[in-house]
Amino acid sequence: SLDWFDESHPYEAIIAFYTSLAATHSDLVTLTPSIGQSLELRPMPAVRITSATEPDTPIVLITCQIHAREWVSSSTCMYMAQALVDNFETSPEIRDLLSKSELHIIPFLNPDGYVYTWTNDRLWRKNRRLNAGSSCRGVDLNRNFNIRWAQPGGGSSSNPCSETYHGTSAESEPEIEHLVTYFKSHRPIIAGIDYHSYSQLILRPWGFTSDPPP
Numbered sequence: 001s002l003d004w005f006d007e008s009h010p011y012e013a014i015i016a017f018y019t020s021l022a023a024t025h026s027d028l029v030t031l032t033p034s035i036g037q038s039l040e041l042r043p044m045p046a047v048r049i050t051s052a053t054e055p056d057t058p059i060v061l062i063t064c065q066i067h068a069r070e071w072v073s074s075s076t077c078m079y080m081a082q083a084l085v086d087n088f089e090t091s092p093e094i095r096d097l098l099s100k101s102e103l104h105i106i107p108f109l110n111p112d113g114y115v116y117t118w119t120n121d122r123l124w125r126k127n128r129r130l131n132a133g134s135s136c137r138g139v140d141l142n143r144n145f146n147i148r149w150a151q152p153g154g155g156s157s158s159n160p161c162s163e164t165y166h167g168t169s170a171e172s173e174p175e176i177e178h179l180v181t182y183f184k185s186h187r188p189i190i191a192g193i194d195y196h197s198y199s200q201l202i203l204r205p206w207g208f209t210s211d212p213p214p
Contacts, residue, residue: 002082011114017078025085032046038112044109061193063109063193064077065108066196067141068127116128134161137160142194144176
């Protein structure tokens, strides 16, 4: 029901949403219960939506909730998944899309941080890493990828107290490690979308140069 989207939902309820979606629409939706565990051992599920049967069908990877406080990110991903299956029979565009591609959704890149926004601090952004030698917790997972990691002037910080703290090394955080492993094990991925709720912008690679990506 669209009433579900009238409000935000906690982690466990969102997991239940995708579990139910896969059970109700098993012809289109496949749920992987976990691609790996977060720092605090929460499962990170993946959801595959497609009607395609050919091998090497092109994949679009959709990632959600990397920044804990951006609740509408996970809501957007759920709404998209619901709309695709609800309108599959009546929309030629959706049938065409799902017959030619696979949509892979990672509902939570930062489950621990998301739970923390429900229980302790609504505006928490990072994961819940205990940073050695600091009383400040968390790594900005969006700054932890192995692409120009910790580049001077690149928009990240070496200060563990900063909201853009990039961690001790590239892919130091299990959440990013699991995503990268998933990415490398599923080919061909032809596009990726990471949903945020900051500003009304569409950002495309690269962020560190005006040269187009390969």
